[in-house]
Amino acid sequence: MSFLDLKNVTKIYPNGTKAVHETSLSIDEGEFMVFVGPSGCGKSTLLRMVAGLEDITEGDINLDGKLMNEVDPSERDVAMVFQNYALYPHMNVYNNLAYGLKNRGIDKETIEQKVNDAAKLLQISDYLQRKPSMLSGGQRQRVAMGRAIVRNPKIFLFDEPLSNLDAKLRIQMRLEIKKLQQKVGVTSIFVTHDQVEAMTLADRLAVINNGIIEQLGTPIEIYDNPKSLFVAGFIGSPQMNFLDGNLKNKTLSAEGFEIKDINSDFEGEVTLGIRPEHLSQSENGLISLRVELVEQLGSDNLVYGQLKNKKDFCYRCPGNQTIEKGSNLSLNIDNNKYYIFDKSTGKRVN
Amino acid sequence: MKIKPLQIIAHIILILGVLLMVVPIWISFASSSHDSVTILTEGMKFHIGDQLARNYNEVLNEKGGWSEEVTAAKMFINSFIMALGIATLKVAISAMSAYALVYYRFKLAVPIFWLIFITLLVPLEVRIFPSYKIVSDLGLTNSYTGLILPLVASATATFFFRQFYKTIPDELLESAKLDGANGWSFFIDFLVPLSKTMIAAMFIFMFVYGYSQYLWPLIMTTAEEYWTVVMGMKIIYTESYEGVALPRTAERFAYIILSMIPPVLVVVFLQKWFIKGLIQTEK
Ligand SMILES: Nc1ncnc2c1ncn2[C@@H]1O[C@H](COP(=O)(O)OP(=O)(O)O)[C@@H](O)[C@H]1O
Ligand SMILES: [Mg+2]
Numbered sequence: 072m073s074f075l076d077l078k079n080v081t082k083i084y085p086n087g088t089k090a091v092h093e094t095s096l097s098i099d100e101g102e103f104m105v106f107v108g109p110s111g112c113g114k115s116t117l118l119r120m121v122a123g124l125e126d127i128t129e130g131d132i133n134l135d136g137k138l139m140n141e142v143d144p145s146e147r148d149v150a151m152v153f154q155n156y157a158l159y160p161h162m163n164v165y166n167n168l169a170y171g172l173k174n175r176g177i178d179k180e181t182i183e184q185k186v187n188d189a190a191k192l193l194q195i196s197d198y199l200q201r202k203p204s205m206l207s208g209g210q211r212q213r214v215a216m217g218r219a220i221v222r223n224p225k226i227f228l229f230d231e232p233l234s235n236l237d238a239k240l241r242i243q244m245r246l247e248i249k250k251l252q253q254k255v256g257v258t259s260i261f262v263t264h265d266q267v268e269a270m271t272l273a274d275r276l277a278v279i280n281n282g283i284i285e286q287l288g289t290p291i292e293i294y295d296n297p298k299s300l301f302v303a304g305f306i307g308s309p310q311m312n313f314l315d316g317n318l319k320n321k322t323l324s325a326e327g328f329e330i331k332d333i334n335s336d337f338e339g340e341v342t343l344g345i346r347p348e349h350l351s352q353s354e355n356g357l358i359s360l361r362v363e364l365v366e367q368l369g370s371d372n373l374v375y376g377q378l379k380n381k382k383d384f385c386y387r388c389p390g391n392q393t394i395e396k397g398s399n400l401s402l403n404i405d406n407n408k409y410y411i412f413d414k415s416t417g418k419r420v421n
Numbered sequence: 422m423k424i425k426p427l428q429i430i431a432h433i434i435l436i437l438g439v440l441l442m443v444v445p446i447w448i449s450f451a452s453s454s455h456d457s458v459t460i461l462t463e464g465m466k467f468h469i470g471d472q473l474a475r476n477y478n479e480v481l482n483e484k485g486g487w488s489e490e491v492t493a494a495k496m497f498i499n500s501f502i503m504a505l506g507i508a509t510l511k512v513a514i515s516a517m518s519a520y521a522l523v524y525y526r527f528k529l530a531v532p533i534f535w536l537i538f539i540t541l542l543v544p545l546e547v548r549i550f551p552s553y554k555i556v557s558d559l560g561l562t563n564s565y566t567g568l569i570l571p572l573v574a575s576a577t578a579t580f581f582f583r584q585f586y587k588t589i590p591d592e593l594l595e596s597a598k599l600d601g602a603n604g605w606s607f608f609i610d611f612l613v614p615l616s617k618t619m620i621a622a623m624f625i626f627m628f629v630y631g632y633s634q635y636l637w638p639l640i641m642t643t644a645e646e647y648w649t650v651v652m653g654m655k656i657i658y659t660e661s662y663e664g665v666a667l668p669r670t671a672e673r674f675a676y677i678i679l680s681m682i683p684p685v686l687v688v689v690f691l692q693k694w695f696i697k698g699l700i701q702t703e704k
Contacts, residue, residue: 145602
């Protein structure tokens with residue numbers, strides 16, 4: 072049994088909403104797991120069941136070999152960082168960090184030492200006497216992390232902790248969280264709807280949709296090998312291009328072009344997926360793109376345009392290429408890097 | 422700085438308001454420093470007279486009542502104890518019941534809340550006979566417990582605490598739980614400090630409420646040693662004085678002025694807490 076084990080966990084809210092469906096998942100000690108998915112897919116619910124803040128309707132959660140279903144959150148030895156931090160407004164930073172330790176009956180000197188160590192690690196030593204209302208967003212974030220770290224819990228839970236920060240700070244804190252987790256080595260679950268955050272933080276990530284884990288794997292596995300239309304569309308930025316097509320006798324006829332010798336015996340309506348970065352210009356390419364807009368990011372250009380059948384399409388090329396608005400590009404798919412999905416079920420077929 | 426006409430009008434209205442509050446108190450105070458005879462013959466006074474010390478000394482130390490045993494000082498103390506008991510218990514009980522109503526999600530929470538709320542429609546004066554019956558059956562007449570206990574449940578304060586607790590984000594409770602707080606420590610470590618402004622305000626209101634009780638102590642007490650301020654105002658100094666039926670008006674004014682002191686002290690004592698909470702929101 073691994074460190075954290077979810078077995079067929081289901082959550083049905085009293086109002087009948089089925090937020091999580093029979094989810095099973097194992098997380099190893101020290102692993103950084105990310106739950107990613109669109110808003111309302113049940114990520115928070117799953118996390119909160121691990122924390123004990125929501126009852127488990129069905130299934131089992133085991134943490135460190137102990138069944139957690141009926142264990143009170145205060146007894147679970149988990150720490151959580153909330154989206155709005157949930158700092159204790161009437162306590163100064165020191166007491167915010169110390170509160171959990173006091174409740175565990177730890178003696179004063181040890182508390183002081185632990186708080187000071189955590190404060191140093193998070194660079195908040197200078198603010199220990201301040202109230203949370205006198206801190207900036209980034210500092211509050213650090214205090215929230217400090218409050219989790221100082222207790223040295225079995226597992227860290229993060230529920231979209233970065234979404235209240237501005238873009239720059241978000242990237243900076245993302246890095247810090249990752250570094251910190253590697254340093255402290257605590258098993259962590261991080262919930263986010265931001266796929267970039269998910270990709271950069273995760274050792275492994277779980278892509279969740281409608282209360283179901285659609286795919287579980289390392290970020291690269293999921294990027295390279297999405298198992299469903301949903302995962303393919305959700306992971307990767309800019310989003311994967313999707314084209315309608317028909318697969319028959321290992322030949323895919325898409326709108327305006329054909330791909331032969333496809334590694335699949337599936338027959339019928341399909342969706343072809345091509346990532347914008349898996350294309351390159353070549354003469355007599357498969358795809359002909361009429362350029363409407365070019366976003367120059369410096370390192371890359373994002374080229375937006377339409378195919379012959381007026382379908383929107385995106386192509387990503389190195390930033391040193393100049394591409395004129397209104398021009399026609401001829402594109403080929405790199406190394407058979409395309410994905411074919413059953414149109415009716417969304418399952419990958421190639 | 423230019424002064425606008427509107428500001429002048431606003432200030433005139435405010436000053437009038439202040440005068441309306443202050444002048445009666447001043448007249449009472451000034452009148453309390455004269456001889457009763459002067460007041461009776463010449464009416465109320467605006468200036469300080471020469472009988473101040475004598476009148477106040479008399480009020481505080483003279484034994485009054487039918488048995489000539491209770492002093493005004495004793496009545497102030499009685500009322501103070503009663504008001505303190507009522508205010509403290511009212512605040513504590515309302516805060517705790519509001520806590521239960523908001524944080525313990527049991528099925529009957531809402532009906533129970535409305536039931537509590539409906540009791541606003543039956544104040545003590547309406548249920549005074551049954552209440553008296555219960556208290557006297559319990560043998561609590563002529564005791565501080567009897568004075569205080571029937572008045573300690575407050576729908577109003579419960580309502581205000583409930584509304585306040587509802588504005589506290591759930592994450593705070595969840596976060597505290599994960600930090601190992603139990604139900605009791607969440608109340609003591611979080612709700613009490615967060616609502617201290619509320620507590621101070623409620624305490625002041627409830628203190629004044631308890632202090633100004635009239636009907637209940639009147640019915641409850643037969644022993645003069647449990648008389649309270651408002652009762653005394655009516656009873657004491659109405660009897661004839663050395664055979665001559667002279668109302669002792671000056672002493673009554675002195676009594677009124679003295680009776681204002683305990684609530685004023687409570688306000689002065691709590692105002693720092695109260696104002697601090699008002700200007701520095703901690704949420
Ligand atoms: N307390 C609740 N009562 C009823 N339904 C809820 C409750 N909390 C969340 N839900 C529903 O459960 C689903 C999953 O919610 P949540 O786990 O918060 O999603 P996420 O965190 O992925 O955005 C949503 O459809 C949401 O409306
Ligand atoms: Mg959420």
